[in-house]
Amino acid sequence: MDHLLEIRNLKITTLRGKDKVYLLDSVDLSIRKKCSFGVVGESGCGKSITASAILGLLPYPLRVAEGSIRFDSRDGEKELLKLSRKEMRQVRGEEISMIFQEPMTSLDPIFTVEMQMFEALSFHHPGMGKGEMREIALEMLHRVNIPRPEQTLASYAHQLSGGQLQRIMIAIALINNPRLLLADEPTTALDVTIQAQILHLMNDLKEQRDTSIIMITHDLGVIAETCEEVAVFYAGQIVEQAQVVELFTHTAHPYTKGLLRAVTSLGGAQRKLYTIPGIVPPGGQWSRGCRFAERCEQCMEKCREEMPALREIAPGHFCRCFLQDREVEA
Amino acid sequence: MRDYIIRRLLTLIPILIGVSIAIFVVMQLIPGDVVSGILGIEETPELRAMWEAKLGLDKPLIQQYFSWIGRAVTGDFGESFRTGAPVFPEIMNRFAISAELAILACIIAWIIALPLGILSSLKRNSFIDRIVRVVALLGVSVPNFASATLLILFFSKAFHYYTPVKYVGLFENFGTNMEIMILPAFILGSVMAGSVMRMTRSSMLEVLRQDYIKAVRAKGSPERVTIFRHAFRNSSIPIVTLIGMQIGALMGGTVVIEQIFSIPGLGQFTLTGISQRDFPVVQGCVLFIAFLYVMVNLLVDILYTFIDPRISYS
Structure with a gap:
């Protein structure tokens, strides 16, 4: 296997009453060896459940409806979704570990x-x-x-x-x-000074060992500090994915731009903190067009009718937005 | 911890005094008295005066109470008005029988309730969970005199089996004793099992969605360890509380069952005492039950400290 972890077409559903509702919709991710990969997005975008699905720890009534998660373990390639309970237990904590948002209750x-x-x-x-x-x-x-x-x-x-x-x-x-560490918002519940210490610690440990990290966060600052590659999640999909520097310098998706504008900074003239209007539509209430359309400032008619595809707009830079098509065509 | 236990034991004093006054007053308020019960239709004013003098009932109420409590603090709970036998040894004999019934009931309840409660929380909303919940609801809501009568009827009609009527002690004949005890213990146990099952299920569900359970699983824990070492132990505090209350209630609450199965336990003794207006018997029994209640609760509180290191009394 070229990658440490390959997620293909992962779909996660939950039950709302008797209805099956999608929470994660066809997500593809590839994590390289010795890489720290950031997953960013607002609450309810499907970041955490992706991590839980990797370890087979989805809480009831969530379940993986479709897809594959292949992992390059010490004893060969494994399809995590097809492992028996016992085999999965051997992977957990030994080859893939996880840390959580709330250390106080972990x-x-x-x-x-x-x-x-x-x-x-x-x-x-x-x-x-x-x-x-x-x-x-x-x-x-x-x-x-x-x-x-x-x-x-x-x-x-x-x-x-x-x-x-x-x-x-x-x-x-x-x-x-372990070969892979899933860090689910590891600094969110901590004081700012402690956050920095924990992030430095994780960076140091990553340098010392061969562990890859998937860093799940809603904080782009954390991504900038720790990650090499990043995927932006929105409403159960990846909307943009690139190397960190590329993402910060050539931000393509309006949602990512919104997230970046919402980051506070100490330097420069203080402006009013930007917020993206509206909330993430919950699973089951996604429109058939672009899921960000309702909140997008550059929304076009096409965006409400048709779902844009995740396309490579520059080498290694993927974006799910019609605006990019226009720029490519032009 | 030792200071805490001593303090708790000291609270026994006002509790027992309060209970004894309440019982004394209530006994005075019930119509009829022990003398008319003893004499029946042969009652004459002379005979009544003689009996009242003999039992000390001719003295003022306050004096009656204080002479009783004066003896009680020395450990002498007086003699039965009816039989003249000392009350305390009889309470001890009866208690042994009731305790056996209570222990059997608890064992039966736990054997049924804990595994099913845990299972039902793990298989939430499955077929087995529904069954368990219905059974638990039945256990809680069917009054035990009804299930007792039905079971006796069922065994006699279906298998021509009748539980022995004459009580035989545990050490006289173990087999016969069990034959007498098992059915009433099962009925008492099933009522307890219902609520313990429901408590176990809800408490487990609460704990199972805690972060630390997920963290334990993420370490690669076998399900057995996750469930028993982590989830069950963490959810056991409300269960232990409930069980403690049930054991307390069992001490006095076996009255009906003991009556139906004619088991000469503490409940039956109390009931006979009340119907015969036998004041020393009632007073002794109720005080003893109150004492047990306090002790069980104290034990439960001490048990908490062994379950959860965050709880300490100092």
């Missing part, structure tokens, strides 16, 4: 940090002794810059701060040296 409140770190090891290395596990756990805590590792091991989640907990979650996620 650790089980009634067990110590030590026990939960040991679990991550023992699920995949049943024979490992306590002493060895302790050594590895301490080493990991040290790597994620936890000040007093010994003391932290004996702590419960409610005795630690959000930043510390997220470091611990990262330590747990990386403890088995």
Whole structure:
């Protein structure tokens, strides 16, 4: 396999009453090895459920309706959607790990940090002794810059701060040296200063190891800081995808432009913060035309009638917008 | 923790005094008294005066109460008006029988309720979940005297099986004792099972959608570990609370079942005491039940600290 992970035509549905409603519509993604890939979009665009689908952890009643997720694991290529439960368990935490948005609620409140770190090891290395596990756990805590590792091991989640907990979650996620780390808004719930620390930490760890990262966020600043390639999600579809520099310098899709304008910055004249009018249409209420049409300032008649295709507008730069066609034609 | 337990035990004193006053007043308010019960149609003013003097009922009410409580604090709960036998040892005998019934009922309830509640939360909205929910609703809503009568009828008509009428102790003959106890225990247990099942299901559903469950699964946890070590333990606090309340209620709440199956337990003893206006018996039984209630609740509160490290009493 050329890529570490290849998602093809992924469709996810949920149940609304008795109706099947699409939440994710034909998403294709390819993640290169040793790459950090950003997935950006507003809430409800389908970013998080894509990550959950990769690990087979979609909450009821969501399910994958169609598609394939191929993963280049240590022992050969695997089709993740076709794995048995047992095979999927071997992938989780060992080859693909995940960290979550809310570190405060990501650790089980009634067990110590030590026990939960040991679990991550023992699920995949049943024979490992306590002493060895302790050594590895301490080493990991040290790597994620936890000040007093010994003391932290004996702590419960409610005795630690959000930043510390997220470091611990990262330590747990990386403890088995996974090939891919899914980071689902890992800094959203943290203070701004802690956010920067966590992002630096993730960058450092990525440099040291061969782990690829899928960084899911609604914050383009985080993408700029950490990612090499980025896909912009809107209403269950990818609307734009490119290398980070290309995306920021040659932004093509009106939605991406809107997101960029909505980023606050300290430098320059303070203008009123831009917001994209309206909200993301929920699954089941998508129009047959372009899904962003309702909120788009450059909406044309065609946009309401017909769905634009995701087209390559420059090498490696994909965009789903009729405006681009016009520019290409012109 | 030790201080906490001592403080909790000290609250027993006002509770028991309050309960004893309430019982004393209520017993006075019920029409009829023990003497007319004893004498029946042979009652004459002379005989009545003699009995009242003998039982101490001729003294003012306040004095009656204080002479009773004065003895009670020394551990002497007096003698039955009817039989003259000391009340306390009899309560202990009866308690052993009721406790056996309660324990059997709990075991049956838990064996039914916990696995089904967990299963139903895992297979939400499936066929099995619907069945479990209907059964749980039946368990909660069918009054136990109705299910008891129906079951007795069912066994006698369908299998010509009759539960033994004369009570045999656990240590006299284990087999016969079980034969007597199992049906009433099942009926009490099924009522408990209904609510425990519903509580287990809803509490599990609540925990299963927490982030840490997803995080545990993302670590590659086998379902068994996810469900029992993480989900069930986290959802057990409301379940333990409910079970504690049920055990407390069982102590006094077996009256009807003991009556139907003629089991000489604490409930039956209390009921007989009330119908015969046998004040020392009623007072002793009710106080003892109140005491058990407080103790069970204390145990539940202590149990919380073992389940959840965030709970501590200091």
